[in-house]
Structure formats: C-alpha cells, structure tokens
Amino acid sequence: MSTNLIFILGLSIFIPVLVALFRWKKIGKAYYPFLLLLVIWLVNEIISYLLIKQKQSNAINCNIGYLVESLLITYQFNRWQLFNKNGNLYYFLMVSFVGAWLAETFLFESIRHFASHFIIFHSFAITLLSINMLNRLIASEKKGLLRNAIFLICVGFILFFTYSVVVETFYLFGLSASKSFQKAVTAILYAINFMTNLLYAYAVIWIPKKSRLMFTSSSW
Amino acid sequence: MDTKEIKAYVYIILLVILIGAIIMYFLISMIRQQRVTLELKKQNMRAELNSIEKERTRIAVDLHDGLAPIVSAIKLKVSSFDLADEVDKYQQQMTYEHLDDLAQRLREISFNLMPVALQRKGLIAALDELASYNSTKRSLRIQVDATPDEILENRHVAIHLYRIVQEIVHNTVKHAEATVLQIALYRNGANLVLETKDDGRGFDFEKLKDGDGYGLRSLLSRADFLGGELSIQSKEGLGTIYSLEIPTPSSPL
Numbered sequence: 001m002s003t004n005l006i007f008i009l010g011l012s013i014f015i016p017v018l019v020a021l022f023r024w025k026k027i028g029k030a031y032y033p034f035l036l037l038l039v040i041w042l043v044n045e046i047i048s049y050l051l052i053k054q055k056q057s058n059a060i061n062c063n064i065g066y067l068v069e070s071l072l073i074t075y076q077f078n079r080w081q082l083f084n085k086n087g088n089l090y091y092f093l094m095v096s097f098v099g100a101w102l103a104e105t106f107l108f109e110s111i112r113h114f115a116s117h118f119i120i121f122h123s124f125a126i127t128l129l130s131i132n133m134l135n136r137l138i139a140s141e142k143k144g145l146l147r148n149a150i151f152l153i154c155v156g157f158i159l160f161f162t163y164s165v166v167v168e169t170f171y172l173f174g175l176s177a178s179k180s181f182q183k184a185v186t187a188i189l190y191a192i193n194f195m196t197n198l199l200y201a202y203a204v205i206w207i208p209k210k211s212r213l214m215f216t217s218s219s220w
Numbered sequence: 221m222d223t224k225e226i227k228a229y230v231y232i233i234l235l236v237i238l239i240g241a242i243i244m245y246f247l248i249s250m251i252r253q254q255r256v257t258l259e260l261k262k263q264n265m266r267a268e269l270n271s272i273e274k275e276r277t278r279i280a281v282d283l284h285d286g287l288a289p290i291v292s293a294i295k296l297k298v299s300s301f302d303l304a305d306e307v308d309k310y311q312q313q314m315t316y317e318h319l320d321d322l323a324q325r326l327r328e329i330s331f332n333l334m335p336v337a338l339q340r341k342g343l344i345a346a347l348d349e350l351a352s353y354n355s356t357k358r359s360l361r362i363q364v365d366a367t368p369d370e371i372l373e374n375r376h377v378a379i380h381l382y383r384i385v386q387e388i389v390h391n392t393v394k395h396a397e398a399t400v401l402q403i404a405l406y407r408n409g410a411n412l413v414l415e416t417k418d419d420g421r422g423f424d425f426e427k428l429k430d431g432d433g434y435g436l437r438s439l440l441s442r443a444d445f446l447g448g449e450l451s452i453q454s455k456e457g458l459g460t461i462y463s464l465e466i467p468t469p470s471s472p473l
Contacts, residue, residue, distance in 0.1 A: 138257065139257075142258065155247060181228070188232070
C-alpha cells in the first residue's frame with residue numbers, strides 16, 4: 001500500500017471533523033473531548049504524512065498522539081459519567097497511562113521507537129471501557145442504539161482498538177517477517193481506521209443538542 | 221512476501237474476519253437485546269401510567285361527584301339552622317366556613333387529580349381551565365394558544381400532554397418566580413409541538429441537585445412515552461423554555 005493511499009485513508013478522519021464543524025453550535029460540551037480527539041488525529045495524520053514524505057520517522061508524533069489519545073478518551077468516558085461510582089478507577093487509569101508511556105518511551109525504549117507495549121495496553125483498556133459503556137447504555141438508553149452517538153463512538157473504539165491490539169501484538173512478536181509482510185498487516189489497520197472514521201462521522205451527526213444533553217437518563 | 225508469509229497473511233486476514241464477525245455478532249445481539257428490553261420497559265410503563273391515570277380518574281370522580289355534593293348538602297343544612305344564641309351563630313358560621321374550605325380543597329384535589337374538563341371537553345378546555353385557575357389562585361398569568369385539532373381527541377395523548385403542562389406549571393410556580401407563562405400547542409408537519417415560555421429567573425442545569433431532577437424526570441418519562449423529544453432551554457435570569465415535539469399518533473397509545 002503506497003504512502004499516498006495510506007494518507008488518503010488516514011485523511012478520512014477529516015470527514016467527522018467536517019461534520020463536527022457543521023454541527024458545532026448544536027453539539028453539547030460533554031462531547032468536546034471526542035471532538036478534540038478527532039482534530040488531534042487529523043493533525044497527527046498530516047504530520048505523519050509530511051514526515052514520511054521527507055523520509056523521516058513519524059514515531060515521535062505518533063507516540064505523543066497515543067498518550068494524548070488515551071488520556072482524552074478516558075476523560076471522555078469520565079464526561080459520560082462512566083466512572084461515577086468508581087472515581088478512583090478514573091485517576092488510576094490516567095496515572096497508569098502516563099506512567100506506562102513514560103516508562104516505555106524514556107526508560108525501557110526510546111521515544112523514537114513506536115511504543116508497542118503502550119499501544120497494546122491502552123487499546124486493551126479503551127476496548128474494555130467501551131464495552132462497559134455499552135453495557136450501561138443498554139440499561140439506560142430509551143431510544144434506538146443506532147442513533148446514539150455514544151454507542152456509535154464506542155463501537156468505533158472497540159473495532160479500531162481491538163484490531164490495534166492484534167496488529168501491535170503481531171508487530172511485537174512477528175519481527176522476523178519481511179517489510180512487505182509487515183506493511184501488508186498494517187494495511188489492515190488502515191482499512192479498519194477508514195471504516196471507523198466513517199462511523200465517527202455518522203456518530204457526530206447523532207450527537208445530541210446542547211439542551212437535550214442535560215436530559216439523557218444517564219446524566220441524572 | 222514468500223509462500224510462508226503469504227500463508228501467514230491469509231491466516232491473519234481470516235483472524236481479522238473472525239474477530240470482526242464476533243464483534244458484529246456481539247453488537248447485533250446487544251442491539252436486539254436492547255430493543256426487547258426497551259419494548260418491555262415501554263409496555264410496563266404504559267401499563268403503569270394507564271393504571272395511575274385510571275386510579276386518579278376514579279378518585280377524582282369519587283371526590284367530585286361523590287363527596288363534593290355531600291359537603292355541599294351539609295353546608296346547606298348548616299346554613300339552614302335558625303339559631304338564636306350568638307355563640308351558636310358564631311359556631312355555625314365557623315362550621316360553614318370550614319365546610320366551605322373543605323369543599324374548595326376537594327375541588328382542588330379533584331382538579332389536580334383529573335380535571336373534569338379534560339374528561340368531558342378535551343385538552344384545550346382543560347388547559348384553559350388550568351390557566352384560569354392559576355390566574356385566580358396564584359400570581360402566575362397563563363396564556364394558552366392552542367389550535368383545536370383532531371389529534372387532541374386521542375385521550376391518552378391528551379392526558380400525558382396535560383400532565384406535562386401541569387408539571388411545567390408546577391415548576392414555574394414553585395421555582396421560577398415568573399409572572400407570565402405562555403403555552404403554545406400547534407402542529408408542525410406530521411408532529412405536534414408543545415412549547416412553554418416563562419419570564420422567570422431561569423435556572424442553571426449544572427447547579428441542580430440530585431433530588432431536584434424528579435419533576436424533570438417525570439417530564440422526560442412522559443415525553444419518551446409519547447415518542448417525543450423534550451428540550452429545555454434555561455439560563456439564570458432569562459426564563460425557561462420547554463419544547464416538546466411528538467409524532468402524530470396513528471393509533472391510540
């Protein structure tokens with residue numbers, strides 16, 4: 001898969017950002033961390049493309065992106081009141097992410113190498129958090145789930161981060177394979193990324209209006 | 221890629237498809253389960269609300285048609301006593317006033333439980349009565365602007381809309397310190413819209429405590445029951461706007 005094609009697939013993150021821009025005035029504050037995450041993903045894609053074009057590694061910006069992504073998603077779950085009854089878990093996860101990231105990028109490895117362990121760790125954690133969120137939605141949501149932004153976003157997280165765990169695990173333990181083989185495996189993740197970006201765009205359409213947000217059953 | 225790698229890649233692709241299938245199955249079963257649960261919840265809520273309304277109607281009718289005439293008869297009887305003693309006259313007057321208060325309270329309780337106008341004349345008449353009652357008894361002036369429509373003939377919808385307005389009026393009287401409450405009921409395409417606007421002090425959602433949400437929860441439950449969307453816009457000092465849009469019911473709820 002060529003760099004340009006990868007970049008185009010990655011740029012599909014621009015679609016949900018565009019939808020969010022159109023709906024900006026109607027979007028409730030509780031979804032701002034997710035919207036910020038979309039923008040960060042977009043910026044990261046552009047930086048990565050530019051660096052790769054100049055034959056440089058995009059590991060540093062990606063590693064920083066992984067940390068910000070993990071913290072923002074956890075914060076987003078907190079805004080959706082997932083940790084209401086277990087506030088300590090929220091702080092524990094935040095500290096764990098920062099600790100694990102610092103340990104891998106500065107202690108055991110270098111920030112110039114992709115932090116595969118951290119990717120597996122935070123992807124796994126986000127997948128589990130998303131499943132928890134879905135379980136809560138089943139009990140509390142009074143309307144169809146396919147029009148629920150939180151449900152759609154969580155589905156996107158589950159899909160992307162599950163594959164992310166698989167691909168990164170392969171990277172960790174399949175290094176003896178050729179470059180072309182590794183690229184082919186990574187291409188699967190890009191395809192998944194493209195699909196989840198479309199799903200995020202659809203999810204942004206269903207983000208409830210500011211005033212309505214106050215009256216979702218989970219927020220009372 | 222050599223033959224080994226191609227084989228490994230095929231396995232990876234199969235693994236990816238398998239994981240995808242498992243996730244999709246998990247999500248589809250989750251959506252199905254939620255639909256079943258939702259339908260069960262709706263049925264339970266429908267049964268519960270209907271039985272509550274039936275019970276309210278029964279009590280209201282008993283109070284209005286059963287007890288109130290008896291109290292009126294006693295009042296008439298008491299006033300007919302021709303007493304000579306001043307103390308007795310005073311006691312008679314006091315008894316009459318107590319009975320008058322009792323009759324008034326009975327009417328109020330009956331009215332709050334289920335207005336006769338809603339039962340006999342429909343939603344708009346009941347809203348007018350509610351407006352008139354509040355204008356007389358309280359300092360809140362209510363303006364009703366409703367378009368007569370055959371939709372409002374649906375008794376179940378009418379009762380829920382009335383209860384929603386009743387709760388909004390209650391909130392406005394209790395918390396808003398408003399002088400005017402405007403109520404509009406109109407058709408918007410295939411939907412029915414109920415909008416209210418007061419000139420009160422408004423409120424900040426963030427400052428609401430857990431217990432404060434009970435009335436709003438009740439509004440939401442009824443809005444959900446009617447399959448509608450309820451939005452509330454409020455800012456401190458700028459009043460509150462409630463807006464409910466429900467689909468036109470094709471069959472009785």
